[in-house]
Amino acid sequence: MSAGAVQSRRDWLLSERPASRVQARLGRAYVAWRRFTANRLAFVGLLIILALVVVAALADVLAPYSPTIGDLKNARLMAPGAAHWFGTDDLGRDIYSRIVYGSRWTLYVVILVAIIAAPIGLLVGTVAGYAGGWTDAILMRITDIFLAFPKLVLALAFVAALGPGIENAVIAIAITSWPPYARIARAETLTVRNSDYIKAVQLMGASPFRIVLRHIMPLCISSLIIRVTLDMAGIILTAAGLGFLGLGAQPPLPEWGAMIASGRRFILDQWWVAGAPGAAILIVSLGFNLLGDGLRDALDPRSGDQ
Amino acid sequence: MTSAISVDRLEVIFDRFRALKGVSLDVEPGESFGLVGESGSGKSTLLRAIVGLAPVASGSIAVNGKTLGPRRDKAFYREVQMVFQDPYGSLHPRQTVDRLLQEPLAIHGFADSEKRIERALDEVGLGKGFRFRYAHQLSGGQRQRVAIARALILEPSILLLDEPTSALDASVQAEVLNLLEEVRRRRKLTFLMVSHDLAIITHMCGRLMVMQGGEAVENLAANDLVERRVTKDYTRNLLKASEGFVRTT
Numbered sequence: 001m002s003a004g005a006v007q008s009r010r011d012w013l014l015s016e017r018p019a020s021r022v023q024a025r026l027g028r029a030y031v032a033w034r035r036f037t038a039n040r041l042a043f044v045g046l047l048i049i050l051a052l053v054v055v056a057a058l059a060d061v062l063a064p065y066s067p068t069i070g071d072l073k074n075a076r077l078m079a080p081g082a083a084h085w086f087g088t089d090d091l092g093r094d095i096y097s098r099i100v101y102g103s104r105w106t107l108y109v110v111i112l113v114a115i116i117a118a119p120i121g122l123l124v125g126t127v128a129g130y131a132g133g134w135t136d137a138i139l140m141r142i143t144d145i146f147l148a149f150p151k152l153v154l155a156l157a158f159v160a161a162l163g164p165g166i167e168n169a170v171i172a173i174a175i176t177s178w179p180p181y182a183r184i185a186r187a188e189t190l191t192v193r194n195s196d197y198i199k200a201v202q203l204m205g206a207s208p209f210r211i212v213l214r215h216i217m218p219l220c221i222s223s224l225i226i227r228v229t230l231d232m233a234g235i236i237l238t239a240a241g242l243g244f245l246g247l248g249a250q251p252p253l254p255e256w257g258a259m260i261a262s263g264r265r266f267i268l269d270q271w272w273v274a275g276a277p278g279a280a281i282l283i284v285s286l287g288f289n290l291l292g293d294g295l296r297d298a299l300d301p302r303s304g305d306q
Numbered sequence: 307m308t309s310a311i312s313v314d315r316l317e318v319i320f321d322r323f324r325a326l327k328g329v330s331l332d333v334e335p336g337e338s339f340g341l342v343g344e345s346g347s348g349k350s351t352l353l354r355a356i357v358g359l360a361p362v363a364s365g366s367i368a369v370n371g372k373t374l375g376p377r378r379d380k381a382f383y384r385e386v387q388m389v390f391q392d393p394y395g396s397l398h399p400r401q402t403v404d405r406l407l408q409e410p411l412a413i414h415g416f417a418d419s420e421k422r423i424e425r426a427l428d429e430v431g432l433g434k435g436f437r438f439r440y441a442h443q444l445s446g447g448q449r450q451r452v453a454i455a456r457a458l459i460l461e462p463s464i465l466l467l468d469e470p471t472s473a474l475d476a477s478v479q480a481e482v483l484n485l486l487e488e489v490r491r492r493r494k495l496t497f498l499m500v501s502h503d504l505a506i507i508t509h510m511c512g513r514l515m516v517m518q519g520g521e522a523v524e525n526l527a528a529n530d531l532v533e534r535r536v537t538k539d540y541t542r543n544l545l546k547a548s549e550g551f552v553r554t555t
Contacts, residue, residue: 016443017435024402024438196396200456203357204410205383214409218400 042294048287065094116174121181129189222299230292233285308371316365340507340514387457393449447478
């Protein structure tokens with residue numbers, strides 16, 4: 001593509017007079033994207049997350065060995081080397097392959113928690129903020145009760161009641177992570193509910209349901225996305241913590257937290273068994289944090305004319 | 307003939323503060339009626355009470371002869387629309403002009419929204435180029451034109467104007483006022499207009515009411531104001547103040 005074509009496409013995106021709905025929307029996305037990529041570290045974060053997604057998608061191709069079946073006879077607790085890049089664990093399983101497959105479980109947990117917790121928080125917060133009065137008081141006291149529990153302890157109690165397993169760990173984490181989202185959404189709603197543009201929609205005869213869904217929620221979503229992305233690291237760590245306590249993923253599932261737990265016994269002599277999944281958690285958590293920071297710059301409704 | 311708007315001994319109380327103390331008012335259909343007074347005199351509150359945005363404690367409001375209950379229905383909003391004072395705050399920051407104008411049509415179930423949006427933009431003097439812009443891509447005057455288009459798109463018979471030009475600079479002010487005047491003549495609208503600017507009120511309105519501290523001070527015709535036939539001291543002071551700063555040397 002020639003430089004001229006690139007230039008004209010940019011002009012089209014940044015046009016002050018968009019000619020269609022699509023152009024207006026794309027132009028807006030492009031401005032956010034430029035602001036995002038201006039932050040180099042955030043871009044690194046995005047690359048880490050994209051790499052995680054690619055690894056999870058191509059796990060079958062990338063992993064040289066089975067993640068669950070090891071060579072107990074010949075390959076127990078081998079140090080990192082050419083045959084086994086990150087060494088092997090106590091059951092002779094290739095740690096590199098397990099980490100590659102484990103990325104699927106990490107993504108599974110993170111995505112499920114985000115799509116369960118974020119909508120609940122958004123709905124509770126915006127309804128409470130917009131309705132006010134008793135609805136607000138009741139919804140926010142429920143939120144307070146959930147906030148008052150230590151996150152990991154509540155998740156523990158929940159997993160203990162439902163039984164261990166990665167699905168239950170997801171539900172437990174989701175249940176403990178929505179209250180902050182509800183608070184953010186409510187705070188955001190309170191700042192816009194008395195604005196003239198919401199009043200104007202009321203004066204058109206819009207129902208409260210429509211106002212919350214179509215006019216208030218879009219304004220809360222960007223701060224929520226930022227917060228969820230920044231929380232992703234915490235979600236991964238909580239999932240790993242539950243796995244470490246034996247209440248999350250069950251053997252032989254290659255979940256990173258569970259891998260650290262099983263490697264704990266050899267941590268002094270065979271450090272790589274716990275070290276490799278630990279490093280994976282560290283890198284992915286860091287990726288999400290950097291991404292969240294970048295999104296804050298790109299999406300923050302209070303910065304510039306967004 | 308029934309009045310377009312008839313307000314009878316209206317009281318509005320915000321948390322013990324009496325913002326309106328028994329104000330009565332009659333606006334004839336097709337008339338342009340002005341409300342004048344200093345800040346805090348209750349003139350904006352009166353407008354907000356009519357559209358249901360202020361807590362009415364007692365008194366009654368009737369529109370086209372129909373007395374309004376505590377809740378306004380959709381039919382009411384097709385009769386009465388309002389233009390807000392601050393064009394920077396009255397347009398949703400994440401919606402294009404197109405979305406803004408689509409919304410009332412969708413709420414009221416109009417089928418031919420494409421045509422109506424184009425016509426509404428034409429009517430307020432904004433071309434097609436403005437249709438897919440966001441509020442931040444518009445100037446103050448353009449924003450107020452969009453707000454007027456939004457109010458007119460439901461084809462109301464009564465337009466409430468809450469200081470529609472006070473946030474705009476003088477040249478743009480004149481443009482928007484001319485636009486409003488033109489729209490009123492073409493559509494035979496009833497205006498109830500709030501302003502603290504006596505010049506604007508005498509230019510735009512046939513009759514007016516002076517308000518102070520939540521009460522009506524006096525009712526005048528615009529000509530009375532021009533010829534200084536006022537009876538109350540407060541109005542006289544207001545007139546004097548509107549002449550502005552006078553150099554004494």
